[in-house]
Amino acid sequence: MPSLPRVITVDPTQNISRIIRSATDLLGLSIIQIDAPSGADALEELRRGGANLLVSSWELDDEMPGLILALEVKQIAPQMGVLI
DSSP states (O other): OOOOOEEEEEOTTSHHHHHHHHHHHHHTOOOEEEEESSHHHHHHHHHHHOOSEEEEOSSOSSSOOHHHHHHHHHHHOTTSEEEO
């Protein structure tokens, strides 16, 4: 059995998380969703377990904006999809 896709959502307001959960439910898709409140937490999760997709807010609460997070992710995992 193939493993489920892992999706990391990064948004301090949790809005992106709710949107991704709703969309996957409506489409009948199964994923492993990891919610990270900051860019640093998302990078830590990526290094720990990897992922297939990262969906991030443009503005994050920490010192790392969404664009910088996307560049960091591409350095760690060039094959991973990133949506901002």
